Amino acid sequence: MGNASPCPTPMTASKSISAYSGDLLANLMEYRNAVGALQYLCNIRLDINFSIGKLSQFLSQPTTEHWKAMQRVLRYLRGTIHYGIHIKPAYTLDLAAFSNANWASCPDDRRFVGGYYVFLGNSLVTWSSKKQAVVSRSSCELKYRSLANTASELNWIKSLLTELSLRLKNIPTIWCDNTNAAALAANPVHHARTKHIEIDVHFVRDQVLSKLLKVQYVPTEFQLVDCLTKPLHHSRFWFLRDKLGVTVAPVK
Template sequence: MEIPRSSQGIHLYQRKYILDLLEESGMLRTKPSSTPIEYNSKIHSKSGTPIVDPTSYKRLLGKFLYLTHTRPDISYAVGFLSQFLAEPTTFHQNAVYRVLKYLKNSPGQGLFFSNNNITTIKGYSDSDWAACLDTRKSITVWCFFMGSALISWKSKKQNIVSRSSAEAEYRALTIDSCEAQWLLSLLKDLSITHPNPISLFCDNESALHIVANLVYHERTKHIKIDCHVVREKVQNRIIHLLSISSSSQIADIFTKPLTPLPFNTLVSKLDMINIHIRSLRRTVKNEETGQGKGEADTITDPHHD
């Protein structure tokens, strides 16, 4: 993991790690992909022919898991393909190679933490109902930002099958509200005050109505415990639930495959930068304006930890 520092902040990325992966897999000369997973294909456990030796598939996914620490844009693809570890097929193998081709686009991409960031936390909660074609289980997703910096994210299949999209979204809200409480506890341990509740954005109006409605109806009585959990967090001013349109839901990047345009739009909102491209652009600009070499790079003389 490489950590360049500057007066502007800290950049976290794994460029050498990605290049080593591409070299080991023989993918350095392949054509890059625009997204980490095919956005118009339906992958399930029986897709393709079983692989004779699944060792390479398992090894690559294990390395991808470590890479997700600085590349949240591949979190959904890695989590989705990990469910086929028991019996991977050629179709799954090609999907793993597509992740490598996507990484080839920008191996220097990583998270940026600005020195001028504020300590206010906001989060986005989302779910993709019945996303798994084999089990019809939904996906729980959250991502939390401190200012503009992404500090916590997760994409995980739910343990049980939800009978409606509202139920899936509400179960996601329950887990996400617990993460919000943990983040507040962490800030308290670091002696950082957060006077206001964490704003948690959700794009499902039915789930928000369940929180506001104190009457349990027949359709919500089977998630009664989850209702109590979220309402307690709201009443204790740990979270503040807000509605957001689906087009502005940043957590969508962790829930399902997307076409290149919305995918790249959401990646830009994760505050990820490519330090090498940014430095190259600044160098060219300074050469055109006649500035000195020492002023060229955005982050100069990086220290690697």
């Protein structure tokens, strides 16, 4: 794949990948070795995190369609081989996170993929894209589960900064594009209909009431986590990639 033509995105947005599409590969180890190698690259290339997470679900029985999707990731990396995360200077070290989830995104079991980004100052410091182990019955429920995961990550980062004697001047903020989830964090007015997510509701709400966390609404077009939860068209993908600080590394 060293001389392959580049692709604009690591995964096509026009077709969802299923575990049952295509024919079983003759050489299973070739696919597994490629996925295993690219998992290490996800530590510095967040733009392929969702794609590799998706392809990792088919390690037991990879097919020809899965191998084509793997080749597309390699073609994308071929065209962006000099890209990396830009660590930017900042006058204040505020914590801010973006949380999102894609409802019933998996065509096989209808489980959702949740993800988050955490910024320290102007720089991205941690991120996650993970398929959840439960099936959510509403978009509000899955957004709230994703909020709880993001809040746990923020608590860990705050404890780490405390050990380093770095104090935050402002309350950490989580940006979510679901108005119901943001309202539920401050006031559980729909408590009777959200008993099945009661633990996550109380965990996040306790953080908000204790003024240790803020949950704010952000319009969907400015939700940066979309590239961690679903495949996107190239224009949207490039826009989010630029906002996250994944750019061409300067030549020395």
